[in-house]
Amino acid sequence: MSNTWITRAETPGDSAAVRDILLAAFPTALEADLVDALRADPAAWIDGLSVVTADGSGRLAGYALLTRCHIGDVPALCLGPCAVRPERQRGGAGSAAVRAALDAATKAGERYVVVLGHPAYYPRFGFTRASAHGIGLSIDVPDEALMALALGSGHPLPAGTVRYAAAFGI
Secondary structure, three states: OOOOOEEEEOOHHHHHHHHHHHHHHOOOOHHHHHHHHHHHOOOOOOOOOEEEEEOOOOOEEEEEEEEEEEEOOEEEEEEOOOEEOHHHOOOOHHHHHHHHHHHHHHHOOOOEEEEEOOOOOHHHHOOEEHHHHOEEOOOOOOHHHEEEEEOOOOOOOOOEEEEEOHHHOO
16 A cells, blocks of 8 residues: 555545445445535535545545634634545555645645544644633533644634534534
């Protein structure tokens, strides 16, 4: 297996392969359905912030998605479904996709990212507990599951309740 990944923004032609990755990586189709709903929501979708990773042969292996959300009234991004084909897990495809998405967001002038996810995975990218910054959700989740990241330097995280795009259902 290759640990060298090609990362690039998702294109319309990648939709079926991305759906296959999500269906293979998650126990239900809910995550794949969520990605489809976010693609269709102009308030959530940001071109260039949906990233795929491919191996040297061009076969897609990983995926990461950043969509619009708000922390209080401050525009932010949400790191949405990230997935890797099961046979390619633990090879860096997911990390490469997340890092490329965060780099693209930084280059686009975005300042903040939140993620509701596994607390052992996201600190490697610089995410810290959102509650330490006064960031919360309107639903109950384990404190360590909601994390936040300020992109670039000199941008303290704003406090407030995270408001997701309607497709998230929160």
